[in-house]
Amino acid sequence: MCLGIPGQVISIEDAGRKLATVEVAGVKRQINLACVVDDAHPVERCVGEWVLIHVGFAMARISEQEARTTLQILEELGSAQGELEAMNDPASAREA
């Protein structure tokens, strides 16, 4: 929950509500882009970009290299799997 997980924005679902689809280590999921867009960087510009996602919200735009390193750290910490399961189907995620 606190460490978040990096993902790549692959498409915009609803520009008005700032909703996009991201792909995180093969898992696709709808997230909210409201915290990483503004007039200078509209929703459409995010496609292809990497973001750091916390509980369904993109909280920072990051470089691809930062995304890959972060994912590797999360895997080593044993945090990536639980996060991905929760994204996919929270009911099956580990409860710890």
Added chain:
Amino acid sequence: MKYVDEFRDGRKAAGLIARIEHLVARIGRAAGRPIAIMEVCGGHTHSIFRYGIEGMLPAGIELIHGPGCPVCVLPMGRIDDCVAIAEQPQVIFTTFGDAMRVPGSRKNLLQARADGADIRMVYSPMDALALARKHPDRDVVFFGLGFETTMPSTAFTILQAESEGVANFSVFCNHITIVPTIKAILDSPDVQLDGFLGPGHVSMVIGTSPYEFIARHYGKPLVVAGFEPLDILQSIWMVLKQISDSRAEVENQYARVVTTGGNSAALRAITRVYEIRPFFEWRGLGSVDHSGIRIRDCYARFDAERRYAVPGVSIADPSACQCGEVLIGAIKPYQCKLFGTACTPERPLGALMVASEGACAAHYQYGGAGKVSAA
């Protein structure tokens, strides 16, 4: 240095450790006691244990594992409130999975679910809002918790519920804020701290400027750090360098994610929806002034606390628990009388055992490398 090989860049790690040793020797001779650096963030605690960073550091430096795991510091009374809300027949209670096993005084959320309460784990508050749309005849409550990292997500979800006119959705707000808590720790008479590793993802939201008072008024260095073991080593070195140069500043090692001003869209949403509470209770630390936030009056209809008139009783932690002393660094996790016996990750008594970001659970899982092997 048995873990250095695991690092992406072992040579860089070894170089940083050598530079840390050099500075610790220089500063330690002058201070005559170990240099104490607190990592405020539970993510750092987890990473420090996972990579055995304490075992790589020279004897003259100590890492104090701070209160930065929002699940760990939830007091029992708030869990009892959750159970009370969840047990109302019309309620669907939604929560992050992390919170399911935090002990309450009667039961935790897992037990409440087994007893028939409709409790569902969600990944995001947006999922809870989706459940509310799907079940207009039920009341969906989301258990909002976490530091500033997760605050924007519940704020935006409340704004979304308002704009759609969703009437059966509310948030039980337990968000907490780290800066007043660092201040409380600095004001507590038992602590001896020489510097801080600042939280990475909280700072991504709030920026680095809110920490300025720590440098200015308390004369302590703070370095906002990333989560990679190399980030942590480099940040420790940066804190030591400041001490050695007799400087106290806020520095940003994690500039690839964190800016001085923070995330303005996130901060705007937080300010719009939330206001500071006069005080909030933390497990282990007790009541800390201005450390919690609540939903503003104009969004009262999305506030589960008002909707359900929660019991709100303050319940003392079991008296043998020493979580408070561990949280401020007065004792090490393994020095708690309950550690590993009455209190284990399978059956946590204190909250620091609940999540892997908690000092006790991290210590239990990975053991103390090197100099903390006295356990």
